[in-house]
Amino acid sequence: MKAVVLAAGKGTRLRPLTDDKPKALVEVDGQPILSHCFDELAALDAEAFVVVVGYEKEQIVEYYGDEYEGIPITYAEQEEALGIAHALLQAEEYLDDDFMLMLGDNVFDANLADVVNRHQESRADAAFLMEEVPWDEASRYGVCDTNKYGEITDVIEKPDDPPSNLVMTGFYTFTPAIFHACHLVQPSDRGEYEISDAIDLLLRSGRTIDALRLEGWRVDVGYPEDRDRAEALLSGDVDPASEERAETAD
Template identity: 35%
Template sequence: MKALVLAGGSGTRLRPITHTSAKQLVPVANKPVLFFGLEAIAECGIQDVGIIVGETAAEIMAAVGDGSAHGLRVTYIQQEQPLGLAHAVLIARDFLGDDDFVMYLGDNFIVGGIGGQVADFTASRPAAQILLTHVPNPCDFGVAELDEAGRVIALEEKPAKPKSDFALVGVYLFSAAVHEAVRAVQPSWRGELEITDAIQWLIDQGQDVRSTVIDGYWKDTGNVTDMLEVNRSVLETVEPVVLGEVDTDSELVGRVSVGEGARISGSRIVGPVMIGDGTEVTGSYVGPSTSIGDDCVIRDSEIEFSIVLPHSSILGVRRIEASLIGRRVEVTPCLRVPATHRLVLGDHSKVQISS
């Protein structure tokens, strides 16, 4: 079995962060979202991975390399325009050959991995197997309609009037039968070749299409709210460790990870929190569900339930929460003092805030 990982797309819902960074490389718990997917694939024993890349190809390739750091062999496949998931399968034909494969959207996050689903598919080898989960807003997703026996009878992409609350999770398992399907479908109203239409074609041809409803945690990390929620979830698993320096005037409470070369002085850190390598936290409060990247400076400030990317500084600001702060950002006070600041800042930003 092979894997096809989608790491193209422009990430419009995460702008301005994605003006200067690939959405799949935005970190949760100081690790790019894409790496969680690659690790889940490797855990299934899959080694050959094709990564679909677009305009951020150079950044993705620099981060992943040849895949050996994850125990993988990576082949990069350029998609000139984001023309849909089925189009990604179409252009990956030479890489995939006639092998079964798992298609994994690079900005999706699934707790517990996909080992069980891959094992089920390998044992029964249907034409396709999809993963489903209940969602409160099915009109934002591909939606599956099931019959009374739980078989998939229809799929629709982002329907105005959903027929169920079963959303397709961004992981699909296919046999070689899908290649005929992606050649048969036409562009949707969005101008894309939809994978839901290809799977529907398989159903209409009488092919065996199966589904699994997952009970575990799943998020499409395409927006700030979901990024912060995934960050919170991952940090809940962090083991407390101190590899840097923490002075006697500081207090670490709960699950706190302090990276190598980090310095904590006169501060209170309430976990789960991850502090990156070389980061300085002085006279500050860092609250739960916060990850701070490498080589940052947090001084005389308060922050919680937030993500701060590397090389950024927050100086004399009270108080920041529910924020995603890009690389090389400077956050400093100005004259007025609002009760709370909520920020989504792109890389290299400079912001003045009342404090």
């Protein structure tokens, strides 16, 4: 499959790390976040990258050029920061089959291949990883509500009162049906076109959505302390298992 990476963000919360560069080029453990994304997707046999750029796009294009480790790169531009669903639509013309999507500010050491395999086996229109986070952090993400059988019934973006603490991570697989849903999405209260709303539209139209529990770890690099945490995990200075136990105890 081709892989879309969303890398248009300014990274205002990451300042001062983003004072002179886009968020995607902030280094984590010696290489840009975007390179970590490319490495993970290359391990999943991505045949091509479609990178959605915006803020300081010239820096990203100059840094990577037209290929990464032999995998071709196409760039699409998001001129306004109007949300993930809007960013994804900028890549629509370059995709005509199932594809992977990764948010370009996430660092993973997780079971991403399980998502790809599940997608191919079940022919779901969307598949993604869910992560259990502390309740006080759930409102930062797209939250998954489930029934008693563990099936997803709703996906809500950044709710004030989260119905669960199961959240979507920054890796997905989709069929082209997601584009029709993205075109139908209306702006949220934040004025953005949310990918969670597009997935919810697929759910309500009877499409198959698969979600797997995250095994391993991922860090959404939104703040400088997140960058430090990702570096500690990648370098082995922090044991993911002990970190998980500490969060559970909290």
